[in-house]
Amino acid sequence: MVDTETVVVGQKMSCMLRFYYQDSSISLTNIGVPELSGFAIKETSKLETGVAEIDGSQYRYAQWRWDMYPTKPGEFIIPAYNADYEIPSKDNNHLLGGFLFFMNNRVDRKRVYSNAATVKVLPLPHFDGEVHAVGSFEYISAAIKPGMAKEGEGMVLTLEIEGVGNLQAIATPKLKMPKALKYYDSNSAIILSTHADELPKKRFEFIVQGMQCGECEVPEQLFTYFDVERNAYVTLRTSPLAVSIMPGVTSAKKDTTPVVHVAKTPVAIEDDIADINMVGQWYPVAQRQPLPWWLFELLFLIPCFYIGYPIVLEKFIVLSGSSARLVRRRAFKQARKKIMYCIENNDTRMLHSTFMQLLQQCSQTSEICSIATMLRVRNMSDEHINQWNGFFERITHAAYAQSDNKNADELCRMAKQWLERLEKII
Numbered sequence: 001m002v003d004t005e006t007v008v009v010g011q012k013m014s015c016m017l018r019f020y021y022q023d024s025s026i027s028l029t030n031i032g033v034p035e036l037s038g039f040a041i042k043e044t045s046k047l048e049t050g051v052a053e054i055d056g057s058q059y060r061y062a063q064w065r066w067d068m069y070p071t072k073p074g075e076f077i078i079p080a081y082n083a084d085y086e087i088p089s090k091d092n093n094h095l096l097g098g099f100l101f102f103m104n105n106r107v108d109r110k111r112v113y114s115n116a117a118t119v120k121v122l123p124l125p126h127f128d129g130e131v132h133a134v135g136s137f138e139y140i141s142a143a144i145k146p147g148m149a150k151e152g153e154g155m156v157l158t159l160e161i162e163g164v165g166n167l168q169a170i171a172t173p174k175l176k177m178p179k180a181l182k183y184y185d186s187n188s189a190i191i192l193s194t195h196a197d198e199l200p201k202k203r204f205e206f207i208v209q210g211m212q213c214g215e216c217e218v219p220e221q222l223f224t225y226f227d228v229e230r231n232a233y234v235t236l237r238t239s240p241l242a243v244s245i246m247p248g249v250t251s252a253k254k255d256t257t258p259v260v261h262v263a264k265t266p267v268a269i270e271d272d273i274a275d276i277n278m279v280g281q282w283y284p285v286a287q288r289q290p291l292p293w294w295l296f297e298l299l300f301l302i303p304c305f306y307i308g309y310p311i312v313l314e315k316f317i318v319l320s321g322s323s324a325r326l327v328r329r330r331a332f333k334q335a336r337k338k339i340m341y342c343i344e345n346n347d348t349r350m351l352h353s354t355f356m357q358l359l360q361q362c363s364q365t366s367e368i369c370s371i372a373t374m375l376r377v378r379n380m381s382d383e384h385i386n387q388w389n390g391f392f393e394r395i396t397h398a399a400y401a402q403s404d405n406k407n408a409d410e411l412c413r414m415a416k417q418w419l420e421r422l423e424k425i426i
Contacts, residue, residue, distance in 0.1 A: 001015065001016045001017075001018070001117075002014070002015050002016075002078070002117050002119060003015075005117070005118065005119055005120060006119075006120045006122065007070055007119065007120075007121055007122070007228075008070075008121065008122045008123070008124055008134065008226065008228065009070055009071065009072060009073055009121060009122070009123055009124055009134070010069055010070070010071075010124070010133070010134030010135075010165075010166060010169070010226070011069070011070065011134050011135070011228050012067055012068075012069060012135060012164065012165060012166065012228075013039075013067065013068045013069070013070070013119070014065065014067055015065070015066050015067070015068055015078075016063055016064070016065050017031070017063060017064050017081055017114065018061050018062070018063040019031075019061060019062045019063070019083050019112075020052070020054070020059040020060070020061045021059065021060055021061070021062075021085075022057075022058075022059055022060065023087065024060070025087065025088050026085050026086065026087050027085060027086045027107075028062060028083060028084075028085045029084045029085060029086055029109075030083070030084040031064075031081060031082075031083055031084075032081060032082035032083070032084070033081060034078075034079035034080070034081065035079075036068070036078065036079075038070060038071055038072050038074065038076055038121070039068045039069065039070055039071065039076070040068065040069040040070075040071055040166065040169065041066060041067075041068050042066055042067040042068070042069075042168075043066065044064050044065070044066040045064060045065040045066065047062055047063075047064065048062070048063045048064070048065070049061065049062050049063075050063070069134075069166045069169065070119070070121040072121070073121045073122060073123040074121055075118065075119070075120050075121070076118070076119050076120075076121060077116055077117070077118050077119075078116060078117040078118075078119060079116055080113045080114045080115060080116045081113070081114045082111055082112065082113050082114070083111065083112050083113075083114075084109065084110070084111050085109075085110055085111075085112070086107040086108065086109050086110075087107060087108045087110065088106060088107055088108075088401075089106045089107060089108055106400060124226055125226070125233070127224070127226075127233050129224055130224060131224055131225065131226060131233070132170060132171075132173065132223050132224055132225055133161075133163075133165045133166065133169070133170050133223075133225040133226075134165055134166070134225060134226045134228065135163055135164050135165020135166065135225060135226075135227075135228060136163055136164045136165065136227060136228060136229055137161060137162065137163025137164070137165065137223070137225055137234075137236065138162045138163050138199060139162055139236060140159070140160065140161050140162075140221070140223045140236040140237070140238055141159075141160050141238060142157065142158065142159050142160075142218070142221055142238035142239065142241060143157070143158050143241070144156065144157045144158070144208065144218060144241050144243060145158075147241075147242070147243050147244065148243070148244040148245075148246065149210055149243070149244075149245060149246070150210075150245070150246050150247065150248040151210055151211070151212070151213060151245060151246070151247060151248030152209055152210070152211075152248050153209065153210070153248070154207045154208070154209055155207070155208045155209070155210075155243065156186070156205060156206070156207065156208075157175075157183065157205070157206040157207075157208045157218065157241075158203060158204070158205055158206075159173070159175075159203070159204040159205075159206070159221060159238070160201050160202070160203050160204075161201065161202050161204075161223055161236075162199050162200070162201045163199055163200075163225075164199060164200070165225070167190050167200060167201075167202045168190065170202055172185050172188060172204055173204065173221065173223065175206065175218075175221060176219045176220075176221060176222075177208075177218065177219075178216060178217070178219070179211070179212075180210060180211055180212040180214070180216045180245070181208055181209070181210060181211065181216055181218065181243075182208070182209045182211055183206045183207065183208045183209070184206065184207045184209075185204075185206060186204075186205040186206055186207050187204075187205050188202065188203065188204045188205070189202070189203050190202050190203075191203060208243075210243065210245030211245075212245060213245050213246065213247050214244075214245060215242065215243075215244055215245075216242075216243050216244075216245060217240050217241065217242050217243070218240060218241040218242075218243065219240055220237045220238050220239065220240050221237070221238045222235055222236070222237055223235065223236045223237075224236075327361055327362075328361070328362055328426065330361075331357070331358050331361040331362055332358065332419070332422075332423050334357075334358075335354050335355070335357070335358040335419055336419060338350055338354040339351070339354060339412065339415050339416055339419055342354075342412050342415065343412045343413075343416070346408045346409065346412070347408070348395065348398040348399075348408045348411050348412060349398060349399050350399075351395040351398065351399070351411065351412070351415050352392075352395045352396050352398070352399035352400075353399065354415075355392070355395065355415075355418075358419075358422070359374070359422075362422075362426045375388060375425075378425040378426060379425070380425060384421075388418070391414055391415075391418060394411060394414075395411065395415065398411065
């Protein structure tokens, strides 16, 4: 959507892209932006959401806003945008239940296109002078500090323009200055509005130097823009500024003190060098004792021992046959930390991956279908295995269904109980 279909070159156009949907389970993955030639596009706003009614039906929407400024006349077509989104698949009743959830492609990917928009850009009317901007501007102001300076000293002239338009495209204006004043471009900045009743500004700063003593005047500065509301050119003017230039150091009376010429005489070089002064700021310093060799070796071996100790310990555990117990202990320790995290944050999505990783590390296999067999080998009863299958289906659903789980506390508590039970039998 665009706020207007007929504009002039340089006029602001407000644009908006809106994506409507009713199913809250869809996931918007990508927005395809077409190429737009003949427009200066500004930064897109953050994502906005809301609810709208269309033909008696309620729709949710996600939208983005941005501004565009046409750079040349003509008739332009803004091509259609496209949106890629995903819908969860309805075929979730697999024979193997939750064991193969992660192996299925459980979403349908689709693409939808927006409408295209036609914009007619008109050229600006003829104007004999220089046009600085297009839009709606309130005023222009000028100030100079300090108002009194010496010859050659710098003064800062500030020029501010307030209004609505393409502020970034406004170039540094050329100032009207008398011959007694010389100026240099310094910098420019855009000042955004902080309240609803304020307008943004663009500020220009110049360095002004007085080249002659006396009273000078910075004449009024002009800013001409095309007013899109009045459909006419408007010129804003600043007030003249008075400055005083005083004599500087270069124009002061020169020093008339006569120069005395001193005859150059050769400097005598002493053959003998005097002893060093041992009093006052000079004092003798005792020589430092070198570091003992055994202490140097000890300090060198400490980091080597710190780095190599874990490697040596791991090799010893593998050779002694205790690696399986170490892996099991570490696996349950990591699983307990993750389950405590789920309990504290009321989050059940990590439970499935936690138990899958735990059982894989303990069984030294990556085959998911062997979980029930592994539990039956550990002498777990058929009733407990059925309970485990039901629990596993619930945590699999919580991990992949992307739905609100009202019984998150109960599911986390069951996960903690199953962890304690598995730790006793595995």
